[in-house]
Amino acid sequence: MRRKLIAGNWKMNASLAANTALLAGIKAELSQQPACDVAVCVPAPYFAQCQTELAGSAMAWGGQDMSEHESGAYTGEVSAAMLLDFGCRYVIVGHSERRTYHAENDQLVARKALRALRSGLIPIVCVGETLNEREAGDTDKIVGQQIDTVLAAIDAADLADIVVAYEPVWAIGTGKTATPQMAQDVHAMLRRKLMKKNAVAASQVKILYGGSMKPDNAKELLSMADIDGGLIGGAALKAPDFLAIIRAA
Ligand code: 13P
Numbered sequence: 001m002r003r004k005l006i007a008g009n010w011k012m013n014a015s016l017a018a019n020t021a022l023l024a025g026i027k028a029e030l031s032q033q034p035a036c037d038v039a040v041c042v043p044a045p046y047f048a049q050c051q052t053e054l055a056g057s058a059m060a061w062g063g064q065d066m067s068e069h070e071s072g073a074y075t076g077e078v079s080a081a082m083l084l085d086f087g088c089r090y091v092i093v094g095h096s097e098r099r100t101y102h103a104e105n106d107q108l109v110a111r112k113a114l115r116a117l118r119s120g121l122i123p124i125v126c127v128g129e130t131l132n133e134r135e136a137g138d139t140d141k142i143v144g145q146q147i148d149t150v151l152a153a154i155d156a157a158d159l160a161d162i163v164v165a166y167e168p169v170w171a172i173g174t175g176k177t178a179t180p181q182m183a184q185d186v187h188a189m190l191r192r193k194l195m196k197k198n199a200v201a202a203s204q205v206k207i208l209y210g211g212s213m214k215p216d217n218a219k220e221l222l223s224m225a226d227i228d229g230g231l232i233g234g235a236a237l238k239a240p241d242f243l244a245i246i247r248a249a
Pocket of ligand 1: 173
C-alpha cells in the first residue's frame with residue numbers, strides 16, 4: 001500500500017501575511033501524524049518563511065521549478081542547492097504552466113528532474129495533455145512521450161525517488177475534473193511505463209492527480225487504484241479545503 005501525498009501548488013499566489021495565516025490554519029488542524037504525506041510548493045522568496053514556520057511540523061515544503069544548471073551565470077534562475085539550503089524536500093518540474101508560458105519541452109523537464117534527483121530533491125514530474133490532444137485521441141501518446149523522456153534520462157535505481165503528477169491541462173483551474181476512471185486509465189498507463197524501467201520501484205512511486213481537485217471530488221479520485229495523492233492548486237490556498245482533501249486521503 002502506497003502512502004498518499006497531498007501537495008499544494010500555490011503558484012504565484014502568496015504574501016508573507018497570507019502565508020502565515022494559511023500555514024497556521026493548516027497546522028492548527030493537522031495532526032502530528034497525518035495519514036498521508038503533506039507538502040506545500042511555494043514561490044522561492046518564501047522558502048525561508050516555510051523553513052521558519054514549518055520546521056518540526058508534519059508538513060514538508062518545496063519549490064515550483066528550478067534550474068537545470070548547478071550554478072553560474074543564469075540570471076533569475078534558482079538552483080537545487082538553493083532549495084536545499086532552505087530545507088525544501090520537493091520541487092515541481094514540468095508543470096504545464098512552465099511548458100506553456102516558458103516553452104519548457106520534454107528534454108528540459110527531463111534534465112531538471114535528473115538535476116533534482118542528483119541533488120537530493122524529490123522531483124514532482126508533471127505530465128498532461130491539452131483538450132485538443134485529448135479530443136484527438138492522443139492522450140496516451142502525449143503523456144507517454146512526456147514520461148518516457150524523463151525515464152530515459154534517469155537511472156533505474158533513482159525511480160523510487162520521483163513523484164509523478166498527471167495534470168490534464170484542460171482540468172487545471174477550470175473546475176472541470178477528469179472523472180476518476182479517466183484519471184485512473186492514464187495513471188495505469190503511467191504505472192506500466194514505470195514498471196518497464198524498474199518494476200520493484202514502480203510499485204512504490206506515487207502518481208498524483210492534479211486539476212480542479214476539491215473537497216467534494218477528492219475522495220472518489222483518491223480511491224482509485226493508481227491515484228496516490230493530489231497536486232492541488234486553488235483549493236490549497238484555503239486551509240479548510242486543503243485540510244478536507246488531506247482528510248479524504
Ligand atoms: P487547480 O487545482 O487550481 O486546478 O490547479 C491544479 C494544478 O495545476 C496544480 O499544480
